[in-house]
Amino acid sequence: MPHDRQAMTAASRLLERFRHARAATQALAARLGAEDMQAQSMPDASPVKWHLAHTAWFFETFLLSPRLPGYRVFDEAFGYLFNSYYEAVGARHPRAERGLITRPTAARVLEWRAHVDEAMERLIPRLDEAGAALVELGVAHEEQHQELILMDALHLFSRSPLKPAFFEGDPPRASSTAPMEFKGHPGGLAQVGHGGECFAFDNEGPRHTVYLQPFAIADRLVTNGEWIDFIEDGGYRAAALWLADGWAMAQVEGWQAPLYWRQEGGQWLALTLHGDRPVDPHALVSHVSYYEADAYAAWAGKRLATEAEWEQAPLMGRLWQWTRSAYLAHPGFRPGPGAVGEYNGKFMVSQMVLKGGSHASPAGHARATYRNFFYPQQRWMFSGVRLADDA
Amino acid sequence: MPHDRQAMTAASRLLERFRHARAATQALAARLGAEDMQAQSMPDASPVKWHLAHTAWFFETFLLSPRLPGYRVFDEAFGYLFNSYYEAVGARHPRAERGLITRPTAARVLEWRAHVDEAMERLIPRLDEAGAALVELGVAHEEQHQELILMDALHLFSRSPLKPAFFEGDPPRASSTAPMEFKGHPGGLAQVGHGGECFAFDNEGPRHTVYLQPFAIADRLVTNGEWIDFIEDGGYRAAALWLADGWAMAQVEGWQAPLYWRQEGGQWLALTLHGDRPVDPHALVSHVSYYEADAYAAWAGKRLATEAEWEQAPLMGRLWQWTRSAYLAHPGFRPGPGAVGEYNGKFMVSQMVLKGGSHASPAGHARATYRNFFYPQQRWMFSGVRLADDA
């Protein structure tokens, strides 16, 4: 295939991916009304409208304005409103006040998205490799916000006594739990991090060698039924199982179960994307903090896996899996220059790595080297627990 | 006029007032979009949608449910969501989370209002005197929320860099300021509080005798131009002028001018209901706290009036006027039994009385005996300053 046609094919594939990601975001938003998209339920979360706008802002700011000659910025005021955290791009609206941005309306934001999409259709075929890489980044970014939309909408719905559902119908229910088995690994030299050709975030590399001690890792995640055993055995009242910070947080917040769980008449119920449901003992436990995951592991006489161990036995799946590794730079990592360099590197302190993706992640989004990260007390993401042990 | 016709006329007048008040609320809301009506900019404020719903709840809870046979509550879940503070009526949604009530939507709330209005049309002609008094109370309550809608929307708009306007067009501008004159009063025995036949809130009575020292009171309120003199003379930096709590608050909050004012290129601008405007030196200064009003009076060598003094020289007008009287019970005041008794009495501590109404108050709403009340640090109401002095 001659070079030009190769380039054309690559561009048309990229355009396809772009269209698909943009449409997927809007398909989620279409399940919500203007009011649902407006509210911000806590500073960690953002309004859905804000996600719609911020992802448009990303393409406009990093691709259209610098690279599409004659591109007209849709509204100059939006840069201030929808910049998330890029200091290099300028001042921005305070994060905790995103729910107060009532104008532009959701309808106007959708017009902005259409304006951006139309321009991106023209830009993508002309891009060089660096430009195409930025589109890849923008698409991955758009996909991350799709999962954030689900996280944030669920949190918002949890504040309502009406307990709305994001999706109609029933979630899949399992009828049994397979015994948990631990697969051994002999340790020794191993490779960690991303090194291939295909797209990855900067923080996934460089690929590098590590030396591992022998270890074993579970073949599945912890279930709700197993978590109920932990609760009933007094796990939330036994300080000895907990990290000191975790115990303090659990007391202050009154944690007695995962986020969104409540007990009614002796039965556990949980708010899910499908609405209020009895807790399925065979389903995987979700919405637990690092503190809870670590305490559960201590109770079970096990531990969480390190990120390096996890990458030797990746289990892509239905929930993000807490590791006992802090989110820090891989050896040799340097953030890129300029605003896009702020994407990942500046968060490398005080957070823990989660691996594997979740049922709320877009298909094909996560990889074995993908590094998700949250603070140890956070619980509103789709996080679960996979046990490991020394050999 | 025979008794029946009299009653009919009274009922039809009441119905007229009811219709008028309800329509006025919705006329204000019609200036806003669904997103504008959703957001809550601070715990003191409420979403406009919440105001629309709460005023419907008032008529449904205190009139339709107990008094209209066969009345069907529109949605049982709304009682919890839209009760403001009536402990006797049951549990309620946390005040600071009113902005998270995305469902029901504004459209659904308007359906509720129509449902309530239709039922009220049937109920009003059948009501006895006590029932009619409750409708009067509901109408006055509805009118209070009309002013709150304007206060809360302006505060919300102030958090947006887009500085939206609630009303189109220009506010009236004055071309000159008349000299401020002080009218003397000889003091002695005087009457305070409401004692007549017509409607008043319970906290306005009983009418009672007080003994006043001779005093003088200004014939107009302080203007923006006069306030700028205070600023330029260092009023916001002179601790000696301020109450201790006021000075502490001014330092913590960094007050340097009334709320909504900012300086740009040496000029004072202020956000108003008509959008962002240069401060008109001939207009009355607004959005000042009690602390600021008191400090201004000290700077001017005067004082604020007491409520009793003010009632001897009422100046109904464009801004609520801070008095130096705490909001406490008039002698002989007893709150009524039941939920409606919670309307005013339970707020009788730590707040100061304001008198006179404002340009945002519905026509005919306030009276000389009307007692508005706010905490001394609050500034988002349409509050102004009228000076007084010992004779």
Next chain:
Amino acid sequence: MPHDRQAMTAASRLLERFRHARAATQALAARLGAEDMQAQSMPDASPVKWHLAHTAWFFETFLLSPRLPGYRVFDEAFGYLFNSYYEAVGARHPRAERGLITRPTAARVLEWRAHVDEAMERLIPRLDEAGAALVELGVAHEEQHQELILMDALHLFSRSPLKPAFFEGDPPRASSTAPMEFKGHPGGLAQVGHGGECFAFDNEGPRHTVYLQPFAIADRLVTNGEWIDFIEDGGYRAAALWLADGWAMAQVEGWQAPLYWRQEGGQWLALTLHGDRPVDPHALVSHVSYYEADAYAAWAGKRLATEAEWEQAPLMGRLWQWTRSAYLAHPGFRPGPGAVGEYNGKFMVSQMVLKGGSHASPAGHARATYRNFFYPQQRWMFSGVRLADDA
């Protein structure tokens, strides 16, 4: 008696009062160790060492430095450390950090007091009338701090599991409670406030006429036994009895009884100045907030007295009595010029008046016109409840 001898007698009486007050402060401090005098248990309270130093500072700053020729300030650094709130005198140490002033030591502060006392002995005989009035103020100020020492030490001791006692021995115990009787008053014109020759704080005047409605007022304060009835009748759980702010505070703080009370094995115990003691049902209830006092009165079907009513039937006594009057200026009150003018006037907002003195007040300190004032949520002073009612 010739004029000179009169002046000499007045000076020697004043000197006697000065010596007595200074010695009384130190007699209290002598019951404590250096560590007890160092700690600050909350921002509202101060270390006892700070009280010792601040009262020395008052005499040094307002009398010795301006009026005693050749007076040498003991240590220039102390002005910053021990100014309480006088803005006119300059910057000061942050109130919440008074417990961090470990130097000067208590021993050094006592040296300062001796230095001040020695100089005051020389100054007092030479003072003119204005100077003598300032000494009177300083003595009254010293006496106020004697009561604060007891309040603050008790609060500090309440934070210790060792429950130390300030005084040895047993408090007086009553063996019965007389029935509470209400004395009627016909209302009409009455006089309020201080107007005499003898010393009073500026805020007690001017004496002025008020018009009162007929009322009745109890002949004694509420007892612990009566308060236990209130508790057992659910008084702390009945929102309808409480002011809205009070109810919110009671929930946040988990109030279920007066400050310092706790229940053990079905019995009520309270920490007192004499250590941990069973609650005496015949003794007067103490350490209640305005919110609690108001709720109790509502439960009892009564109300608190206004300050003006109280002054018609003063009951000087063992506990400060909450009134339902806000602490505001008497008609015609103007704070004096300069720093001493900051003594009382700048606190005239958001606080309530208490009358009558307490067992912790120095003998002869309070008067019928004396105006004590605290915020409605405060409880660490020796406050009690006297009921009143409309006639």
Next chain:
Amino acid sequence: MPHDRQAMTAASRLLERFRHARAATQALAARLGAEDMQAQSMPDASPVKWHLAHTAWFFETFLLSPRLPGYRVFDEAFGYLFNSYYEAVGARHPRAERGLITRPTAARVLEWRAHVDEAMERLIPRLDEAGAALVELGVAHEEQHQELILMDALHLFSRSPLKPAFFEGDPPRASSTAPMEFKGHPGGLAQVGHGGECFAFDNEGPRHTVYLQPFAIADRLVTNGEWIDFIEDGGYRAAALWLADGWAMAQVEGWQAPLYWRQEGGQWLALTLHGDRPVDPHALVSHVSYYEADAYAAWAGKRLATEAEWEQAPLMGRLWQWTRSAYLAHPGFRPGPGAVGEYNGKFMVSQMVLKGGSHASPAGHARATYRNFFYPQQRWMFSGVRLADDA
């Protein structure tokens, strides 16, 4: 040497070390008055008296009570007061209220220490190996509190306008700064952690293999002069250099220089253990947070070392050196059972490792494998900055 004499010698060496450590603590305390030892300047810090008492409590609780027959606990109430964080031992006084423990006095705490010392003299010669290991732990614990006494006293003194000095005389001053050189390391397999016979804390082991990339590490720490260059180049105003959490903290706290620095007349001054001093440009910069250390490294085009790298080139020295490694378990680490197992393991989240000891650490206290740990925002320890780089 026969076995018994060996044991005797070991016991007498241990006794010597015990006596030395205990005396050293008291020698520090002897520089302070009772008031200095009472105050707690922030929740992170403790009163010096508390350190004196807590280290006595450690020996009483973990050695004397369980192992010395007939030992009489000095005061049963002290267990509650002076337990730091051992959940297994029971309830404890709230950390933030340690400054309110005025009784026992410092004098009484010294009596307790003497009582404990006398009993330890009797116990040590009889101990088995496990018991002797606990004494080793207790001595190391005592030494840690000696450094904490210096940290906490300096912080307390920093809150005083009198700027007291802990030590008399002048600190050593350097007259020049040697150029910073970077020593290369080839990477590959390396050993990390403690594995020997001599005493180490549990968290220093197990010794284990890691694989390192080639790196280079500075031969000295960053000086005050170099830090001033960073300040003058706008380091505290350049968001791009900072971790996001660090930047937010720096804004909130208004950081513009290391803790205890201030600028006066163009000159930098700092409070030190020797009192207020001009900043010596040739001395090492101290009292910086991890956030600042990381930002400095970014500004210098370098990075901090990882803990594993650092152990290949230990530079024991005058300041604790921030690493870019989170404080987490070494592979194979398991905390011991019971209360002593809470010593280190339960803090393994959200903190960063510091290595190397400081001038405030007792001689011989730190080792290359020693793991100190603090939160990234903390600055009151004697922390400095050593740069590293990829090869």
